[in-house]
Amino acid sequence: MADVNTGNLAPDVTESSTQTIQWKSISLTHVEYPKGDLIGYVLAWFSLVPIFVCVGFAALIIFRRDLHTISYFIGIILNELLNLVLKHVIREHRPLRGRQTLFTEYGMPSSHAQFAWFFSTYMVFFLFIRVYRNSNWVDDLWKYITSIGCFFVSSLVLYSRVYLGYHTFFQVSCGALMGVFLGAVWFGVVQIILTPLFPTLAAHPVGEFFMLRDSTLIPHVMWFEYTSSRTEARSRQRKMTSRKSQ
Secondary structure, X not given: OOOOOOOOOOOOXXXXXXXXXXXXXXXXXXXXXXXXXXXXXXXXXXXXXXXXXXXXXXXXXXXXXXXXXXXXXXXXXXXXXXXXXHHHHHOOEOOOOOOOOOOOOEOOOXXXXXXXXXXXXXXXXXXXXXXXXXXXXXXXXXXXXXXXXXXHHHHHHHHHHHHOOOOOHXXXXXXXXXXXXXXXXXXXXXXHHHHHHHHHHHHOHHHHHOOOEOOOOOOOHHHHHHHHHHHXXXXXXXXXXXXXXX
């Protein structure tokens, strides 16, 4: 009878098998930087900003179900798809070829630059057109700080791709210009065409099933959610107190 070892479920990796297995990393999130280069290390993390932004969008959509947020993210996806098409149409190679950890060999236009500047452009339009306006500019100071922060981070993302050798300056410049243009166009599409449809989408049985919400007419969404949750919590607390006293 053969000796069957059920205690170790891991694959038997011998010295001969390791010579035949070819390991490959997920190039979509793999960023290389010069060893020992602190600036390159920091810029490599900034190069991953699009991944962090997508994770944030996924969390917001799952827990808030707001149609504006969903539309924003749809625009980002369309922006990335268009970038992928342009890369394979233009077919301009990156400055450093031969890397094994590239999602695509083509670098025109830069998808990171296009992503970052699409996000920032849409965000600025959203803050100053969609979000409520205060009578005092001091109360709107956070909008200016947020806008400057978005463009600053987008600039670092752009520079990181050049510094790390993934793109030329012309490639990231074209990506940034494309992102600004598409971000402005998509905001116009959402504001003029899609926003009037949000009440219908939210009231549709499918929208109710997925608990989609339309916050277009709510001037201060964060304050509204805070006061609503606080009022509901106090109401339930009073009910619990009255039950205990009976």
